Amino acid sequence: MTGDAPRRAPGTELVPALVNRLANTLPGLVPGTGLLVYGAEDGTGWGRASAVAAALACGVLAVRGFRAGVRCEARRLVVRGFVWTRVIPRAAVTGVTGFPAVRWTAPGGRRRWTPVTAFVELSEETGGTRSRKRSNTVSLRRWAARGQPPAEAGRESRRPGRGGRPGPPPGGRETRLPRARRAVQTAAVKIESVATARLVLHPLNRDEAERIVARESGDGDRWEAEYPGDGDVRAATGFLRGLTERGDPGVFRNYEIRLDGVAVGGIGFHGPPDELGVATIGYGLVPGVRGNGYASEALRAILEVARTAGVTGVKGDADLDNPASHRVMEAAGMACVAEDEQLRHFYRGF
Known part of the structure; x- marks a missing residue:
């Protein structure tokens, strides 16, 4: 036989x-x-x-x-x-x-x-x-x-701090697997501010995002003179689009970076994690406060938010001619995993 x-x-x-x-x-x-x-x-x-x-x-x-x-x-x-x-x-x-x-x-x-x-x-x-x-x-x-075999398939990602046009994922490929086994928190719940040693990351709501897009502050808003920048407007626009298309993203939203109660930039996610449990981040600060370690401090805090929510990893990218942003991601514990003609790609797994 x-x-x-x-x-x-x-x-x-x-x-x-x-x-x-x-x-x-x-x-x-x-x-x-x-x-x-x-x-x-x-x-x-x-x-x-x-x-x-x-x-x-x-x-x-x-x-x-x-x-x-x-x-x-x-x-x-x-x-x-x-x-x-x-x-x-x-x-x-x-x-x-x-x-x-x-x-x-x-x-x-x-x-x-x-x-x-x-x-x-x-x-x-x-x-x-x-x-x-x-x-x-x-x-x-x-x-x-x-610990899962990757499959060859492309997915879109967005550039960090820009909320604008999609860019290629790290290395030009993304793995497609069944939805991540971890329970990722995306339900609409009351989102608390995140405090660091020097900053407060304030979770944006719809009204606040609409004011950022319109560049018109409201009662109670304290904005630094150069805030919001173009990147903040694009990020807020993407956040509002996501609210309409997918509903409230839970912790995977945009956050306003506040220094002594004054908004000096933004940081957050380009929506909920993908089916692999990987989230994409973006961030930006007004020029007047750069160079003080605020961006990496905020990024470390947002990575902890993602880890606590159950993601398998966080990715981001920056232009090749933007070494300051490279240093921000490296200082926050993200590793450079790929580089193409325009971008350097970073990733941190949990």
């Missing part, structure tokens, strides 16, 4: 662009071809046999170069290098470094790391191949953070 062949566990293959895969075959293909030519010209049987054996080894290297990459499964990670394959249990994975390499813990407790050579970026690469590698690395980091 013949049994069924064992099925491979479902998962997602993450590999470089085709041009990279073909280039990866050259370290084995070129010497292998030379060895075959040498063996054909050698007059001895021993010389020919040795050349053929070495050529076969080079052929294996070429095939492995073409297949180099990773396979993300629910219970394990398969890393295929040029000369070896490493299978790492999901429970042992602790993170992904910027090299990139997979950090994991061996059964005896020893900390290990396995380089993912297929995703290492080279200076002579084109923007498209480099973007593909960064996209794969971002997907791998998300798998490591959530």
Whole structure:
């Protein structure tokens, strides 16, 4: 009786662009071809046999170069290098470094790391191949953070502090999975202000957002001279649109940043988390108060709001020529996970 062949566990293959895969075959293909030519010209049987054996080894290297990459499964990670394959249990994975390499813990407790050579970026690469590698690395980091195999699908995100036109997600790809298992708080409840050492993050309501859009303060509003800025208006406009389309977002709303009771900027979410439980943040301060650490202080507080509400992660991005915003996200504990022609993408998982 013949049994069924064992099925491979479902998962997602993450590999470089085709041009990279073909280039990866050259370290084995070129010497292998030379060895075959040498063996054909050698007059001895021993010389020919040795050349053929070495050529076969080079052929294996070429095939492995073409297949180099990773396979993300629910219970394990398969890393295929040029000369070896490493299978790492999901429970042992602790993170992904910027090299990139997979950090994991061996059964005896020893900390290990396995380089993912297929995703290492080279200076002579084109923007498209480099973007593909960064996209794969971002997907791998998300798998490591959530323990689920990523699927290839795009989603939109918005730029932090701008509430305006959508931008690409980190690395140009987003994973699509069943709704996150964590219970994310999005119900309409009374939202309290968030106090930090120097600031108060005041949750906006509809009336306050409408006044920001109109740039007309009302009774009780205390606005700094340059508030609201264009970014605040765009963010408030998006918040009002979300109220109309989706209802009250709960804690995943816009907050007014207040310093000594005076509004000096805004911070918040571009709506509820996606089906993966990942929320997108944005922020901005009036020029007169920048450079004092207020933005990173507010961002740390809003990240804690997101964590407490049950999200799996928070993402944001900023223009390449905006290093101040990069430093804000890094100071708040967000890591740069990808970079494209316009934006640097940041993420923090919980």
